[in-house]
Amino acid sequence: MRNGQAVRPEPGARVRVRVPASTANLGPGFDALGMALNLYAYVELTAVSGESVVRLHGDNLDGVPTDKSNLVYEIAQRVFRRAGIECPELAINIASDIPLTRGLGSSASAIVGALVAANALIGSPLSDDELFQMATAEEGHPDNVGAALFGGIVAAFWDGERAEYVKIPADPRLQALVAIPRFQLSTEKARHALPKQVPMRDAVFNVGHSSLLVAAFCQGRLDLIGKAMKDALHQPYRAALIPGMERVLAEAADHGAVGVALSGAGPTLLVLVERDSPRKEELESFLIDTLRREGVEADTMWLSPEADGAVVLSGETADASRPFEELVTRRSKGGVRA
Numbered sequence: 001m002r003n004g005q006a007v008r009p010e011p012g013a014r015v016r017v018r019v020p021a022s023t024a025n026l027g028p029g030f031d032a033l034g035m036a037l038n039l040y041a042y043v044e045l046t047a048v049s050g051e052s053v054v055r056l057h058g059d060n061l062d063g064v065p066t067d068k069s070n071l072v073y074e075i076a077q078r079v080f081r082r083a084g085i086e087c088p089e090l091a092i093n094i095a096s097d098i099p100l101t102r103g104l105g106s107s108a109s110a111i112v113g114a115l116v117a118a119n120a121l122i123g124s125p126l127s128d129d130e131l132f133q134m135a136t137a138e139e140g141h142p143d144n145v146g147a148a149l150f151g152g153i154v155a156a157f158w159d160g161e162r163a164e165y166v167k168i169p170a171d172p173r174l175q176a177l178v179a180i181p182r183f184q185l186s187t188e189k190a191r192h193a194l195p196k197q198v199p200m201r202d203a204v205f206n207v208g209h210s211s212l213l214v215a216a217f218c219q220g221r222l223d224l225i226g227k228a229m230k231d232a233l234h235q236p237y238r239a240a241l242i243p244g245m246e247r248v249l250a251e252a253a254d255h256g257a258v259g260v261a262l263s264g265a266g267p268t269l270l271v272l273v274e275r276d277s278p279r280k281e282e283l284e285s286f287l288i289d290t291l292r293r294e295g296v297e298a299d300t301m302w303l304s305p306e307a308d309g310a311v312v313l314s315g316e317t318a319d320a321s322r323p324f325e326e327l328v329t330r331r332s333k334g335g336v337r338a
């Protein structure tokens with residue numbers, strides 16, 4: 001279903017979008033499960049009559065190109081072409097609190113931010129489903145982009161042509177503690193560590209665990225989450241890339257974790273915790289100390305599942321007009337927020 005008629009934006013027309021971070025896989029749901037987190041990137045597109053320009057704000061976008069090879073620019077052009085609109089020149093502003101290449105969905109935030117902003121700029125001719133299909137094809141899997149677009153927990157599958165998804169609300173009793181190692185690990189490199197084939201028993205292990213995890217989320221069975229978050233398809237192969245990870249996965253429950261997993265392709269580690277747990281400090285120290293003993297310095301952040309996906313910030317909200325550099329407020333170093 002199309003939302004509206006595509007219109008070429010007049011110079012000066014502006015759209016600003018907020019997109020959440022996301023953690024993919026949640027252990028066994030490799031390329032299938034994603035959860036949105038309350039850490040954000042902002043993408044703003046303004047139609048201009050002069051040359052296109054890309055401006056980056058904050059400390060998290062070092063190395064991101066500012067020419068027409070920028071991911072946001074490229075994706076926006078694809079939306080205009082798909083809608084049959086002559087591509088306008090754009091002033092692009094991007095700000096992000098999502099660290100790059102750490103397993104928290106930075107690329108998904110850029111893809112989804114660009115899709116939603118470009119679509120809104122031309123009168124929203126593309127439906128949410130079309131945006132999801134485009135985002136999935138671009139990212140190569142639907143887990144991060146599904147959570148970034150729709151929020152909550154998303155269970156999804158892509159057959160190479162179409163992606164389908166169901167959104168599950170995240171349990172409000174849960175918080176997420178992330179330990180973000182101070183090194184980058186590209187999804188490409190982390191996927192190269194995976195075997196081409198896996199034993200049948202490992203496939204069966206993951207089908208069971210992933211199914212149990214989704215059912216446990218749906219029924220609020222926090223007692224099952226930790227058991228269900230076990231994985232045999234990707235984490236064992238990626239462990240060599242993240243010293244200390246195996247011990248964190250094996251022992252986090254002994255320090256009060258509800259569940260633990262590698263976040264996306266890593267290197268960030270994700271721990272789910274009950275919001276009112278008295279053991280939060282112990283857990284955070286365990287994570288930092290375990291990684292440090294293996295020579296990995298990591299920054300921790302307390303986050304919450306985010307119910308909303310990407311939103312167009314309307315004129316009434318303060319963030320719609322706040323100066324761009326003021327939008328990035330969270331520090332990734334030792335920042336503790338919920």
Ligand SMILES: Nc1ncnc2c1ncn2[C@@H]1O[C@H](COP(=O)(O)OP(=O)(O)OP(=O)(O)O)[C@@H](O)[C@H]1O
Pocket residue numbers: 022024041061064065070071072094096099100101102103104105106107108109110144185186187188263264265266
């Ligand atoms: N705001 C942005 N603007 C343009 N490009 C971006 C932006 N954010 C991320 N990217 C691109 O995405 C790349 C990171 O993608 P990658 O999939 O390796 O990591 P990730 O998305 O942070 O992790 P994961 O997919 O495991 O959650 C960056 O190197 C950059 O090229």
Ligand SMILES: N[C@@H](CCO)C(=O)O
Pocket residue numbers: 024025030031032141143144187190191234264265
């Ligand atoms: N499911 C993906 C997420 C990273 O983009 C992976 O684990 O490689």
